[in-house]
Amino acid sequence: MKVLLVDDDRAIVDMLYHVLLDEGYQPTTATNGIEALEHLSRRSFDLVLTDLKMPRMGGMELLGEIGKLRNPPLVIIITGYATVETAVCAIKMGVYDYIIKPFNIDHVKLTVRRAIEKQRLERENIQLKEMIVLYNASEAISSSLEATRIIEVMLDAACVQSLADLAVLYLRDEMSRDLVLSGHQGSSGTERECEEFVGSLPAVVAENHLRPFFNGHGVRISAPGSPLHELLCAESPHRGEVGSLLSISLKANNRFVGLLNLFSLTPGVTFSDHDGRALYILAAKGAGAIENAFLYENTQQNYLQTIRSFACALEAKDRYTHGHSQQVTRYAEAIARAMKLSVDEIELLGQAGMLHDIGKIGISEAILNKPGPLTASEYEIIKQHPVTGKHILMPITSLSLIVPIVYHHHERWDGSGYPDGLGGADIPLMSRILGVADAFDAMTSIRAYRRPLAPPEAFAEIFRGSGSQFDPAIVDIFLHLRTSVEALMLRG
Ligand SMILES: [Fe+2]
Structure with a gap:
């Protein structure tokens, strides 16, 4: 335990020094007090024993300065000039005890x-928190695979743990290999002040400028005027306000992937090695998770792109379903707008x-393009396409909401559809809308085995299916949209 003894009386200092x-x-x-502050700026102490009356800086002023430290030590005042006023004032300023000479x-x-x-006990309590x-x-x-969520949690925890006023994250751009400002808290x-401050920081930092500071170091604490401080605060008009800057390099799979910067804008509050060590572990975990999330999002996007291409290819090779x-x-969409559904x-x-017919990828062209009625077993195969569609779309997290819509688009209002035989309002609303739209387009399109129906015939067919195949409310809306539907037909 480190104790700082502050007294201008050499004899008392020597005596207490040996006792301690x-x-x-x-x-x-x-x-x-001035000498004491110099010691306190270089290392942390658990306890300060100080006299009140001293040249250059007395005990009360020293007490005020200690109160501004990030992890202030406890203070005991030892004085020969005690008055009730100074005792009350000292206790108000958080002094632990008062000893009279x-x-x-x-x-x-x-x-x-x-x-x-x-x-x-207090330090243990803080450490536990x-x-x-x-x-x-x-x-x-x-537990998250969303990069934005991971960044948010990481910045938030970094601020709370280090008592930083601001946390800023830079992530490495794989193309330019520079670090790009990617988040702040x-x-x-x-x-507004926060946005303004972040806006004054460099949006991009060249990796080769940064790398020399982190050779063999994961954490850097820099003070105003130091080269790293200058580089990271660069042209900011606020750089004088940054009393202490804690920078942590982010590594994933042994690769430099970013930089977490914590700013202390509070006078006298500086970061410690302890902050750096604790946050380095969190930053390493966050860096790995961000990399994984990007990889996951990338894989999902690729997969989605692939199945969209398959859906296009499926229709492109068949002139009837093109x-x-x-x-x-x-x-x-026209029905949904008329129903006042939300933009989302x-x-x-x-x-x-x-993507509603994506499951047809698994069905042979001989069945899909058969120029005549299907046999019972062929129809069974066709009926599998909503199920296959569900299996194809399910792995894409971002499409989780459309899976049930696709899966149920061949259910019928009277419960005689497939795959689950759902009826009425049990069928998802959007599947019911797709059901009407799908049937209308099938009827008005040319097929290998029949001519297309003219719009009035197709509308009449839809009307005939109201309450049996289709949701009557949706049929009503669709029939009211007759003119706009015919205009959409011309576009196709
Ligand atoms: Fe279908």
Whole structure:
């Protein structure tokens, strides 16, 4: 345990120095407040024993400065000039105890022992809280595959753990190999102040400028004027406000993938090695998770692109169904707009429309393009396409909402459809909309075995299916849209 002794009376300092040494503490001495602050800026102490009246800087002023430190030590005042006013003022400023000279050595020993024990418990408590913050963040990071969510959790935990005023994340751009500002989180000031500060920081930092600072180091703490501080605060008019900057390199699979910067804008609050060590572990975990999330999102996008291409290819090779999905989507969206569905719902319906027959990928062309009625077993194969579609789309997390729409698009209002024989409102609304749109386009399109129906005949067929094949409410809306549907037909 480190104790700082501050007194201009050499005899008292020497005596207390040996007493504390005998008690097993590591004492350091200073003869006034200025000297004491120099010691406090270089290393952390558990306890400060200070006189009140000293040249250059007295005990009360020193106490005020100690209060601004990030992890302030406890303070015991030892004075020969005690007044009720100074005692009250000192206690208000958070002083732990007040010893009057001349003092009894045993009393000093006991007071120091009690203070050290209190300090130990408080530090343990703080460490425990920090561990809980880090543990919760780590759990949240592990359980997410969304890069934006992971970044949010990481920045938030970094601010809480280090008491930083602002956390800024740079991620490496694989093409340019530069670090690009990718996220930030402020914990003090208004949102506007935070945005303004972040806006003044460099949006891109060249990796080769940064790399020399992190050769063999994962964490860097820089003070104003240092080269790293200059590089990261660059042209910012606020760089003078950044009293301390903690930078942590992010590595995933042994590759440099980004940089987490924590800014202290509070005068006197500087980051410690302890902050760096704790956050390095969190940053490493976050970096790995961000990489995984990007990889996952990339894989999902590729997969989605692949099945979209398959859907196009499926229609392209068959002149009878060419453009079918596109046309079904147009009709379905027109119905949805008339039903006043939300923009998000209409977008969802659009995606489902484009992919509703994706399951036909698994069906042979001989059956799909058969120029005549299907046999019972061929019809059974056709009926499998919503199920196959579900299996194809299910692995794409971002499409999870359209899977049931696609799966149920051949259900009938009277319950005689497939694959599950759902009826009425049990069929998802968007599947019911697709059902009407799908049937109308099939009827009005040319097929290998029949001519297309003219629009009036097709509308009449839809009307005939109201209440048996189709939801009557949707049929009503569709029939009211007759003119716009015919205009959409011309577009196809
Ligand atoms: Fe279908």
